[in-house]
């Protein structure tokens with residue numbers, strides 16, 4: 001028995017233009033796209049004024065399982081992803097046990113398969129505990145399906161370890177993803193070192209902790225030929241370094257998070273840990289630089305760095321609270337509202353940053369177009385009706401985001417993963 005679903009008069013982005021189409025999905029595949037389709041279907045969605053896109057892809061999310069299920073699980077995190085319009089998420093390895101060994105990796109993979117309602121691509125760790133100097137068995141992890149390697153949550157502190165990791169990753173043809181943070185420059189800092197940390201009397205993180213380690217890594221990447229990817233890039237110096245590296249033919253890509261595009265340290269209202277994340281919100285000039293870097297192609301993509309924590313872990317003051325904010329349910333909506341609606345970026349650009357760019361850079365198996373023959377990984381967004389970001393609507397266990405209360409556009413109406421409903425707005429359809 002075949003199941004058919006017909007979207008009537010949806011907007012889709014085709015060759016950088018927004019056009020109106022009827023789109024037919026049969027089981028797990030898009031089977032027809034035309035200005036007008038005269039067919040019957042099991043279900044018809046009158047989608048006038050709504051946007052149908054290939055499912056969004058997040059190359060940086062934290063699902064916390066195994067080890068930290070009180071913060072998030074694969075089930076809750078992947079449902080949250082689907083509510084955000086994501087159909088593929090690359091999951092970070094700062095878990096317990098850390099997937100630096102084949103058996104730990106296989107355990108995570110099996111859980112992703114069993115509990116995920118979206119496609120989950122799993123990162124392997126570079127080294128035991130994310131901190132060991134000796135690298136793990138990267139070839140075994142690659143053979144088991146690791147899409148790339150990272151110790152996200154921790155910077156790789158020595159050049160020797162990073163050189164080994166890059167050499168091993170290059171050999172198995174996988175990207176090396178870096179959380180760049182030189183711990184000798186952090187000095188107990190909890191926010192960006194600068195004017196605002198001085199005003200608030202809070203210890204600051206020197207932005208050189210990011211850029212100095214990045215400069216080191218770019219030299220190592222050049223020497224090894226690895227595909228080196230910078231996680232959550234946040235400073236103007238980092239943008240300049242990646243720009244220079246690309247000009248010099250170094251194989252580097254970079255991501256930026258929505259919060260570093262939309263907020264800076266001057267938005268930190270006081271000692272409120274909802275503004276605490278790593279890297280920290282930077283100075284206004286850094287925010288300007290990451291937006292410019294994204295627009296000129298220095299930064300390739302947007303990644304959420306969805307980092308759920310418990311209420312207790314975020315209720316403390318800046319000094320004692322956990323680093324990280326959630327984002328997978330709000331990223332597209334915030335960026336559509338604050339970058340696309342005011343005309344800073346086009347919808348086609350936003351979709352490139354949140355779909356095609358990560359798919360291409362990481363060679364993921366995921367659709368980049370709403371077109372016949374493509375797998376029906378799809379998201380339907382209402383771009384016209386404003387709504388408020390409310391904690392009680394979150395499917396994530398984590399409600400730790402400073403964007404709660406904001407009014408945005410782009411609410412997800414429906415998310416299909418291989419034709420199956422992964423999220424459906426209440427009462428909408």
Ligand SMILES: NC(=O)N[C@@H](CC(=O)O)C(=O)O
Pocket residue numbers: 062094152153154179276277278279305307308323324325
């Ligand atoms: N970004 C954060 O502030 N926190 C992340 C770790 C990380 O991405 O480095 C987390 O896992 O909570």
Ligand SMILES: [Zn+2]
Pocket residue numbers: 152153154179231232278279
């Ligand atoms: Zn990180």
Ligand SMILES: [Zn+2]
Pocket residue numbers: 060062092152153305307
């Ligand atoms: Zn992260």
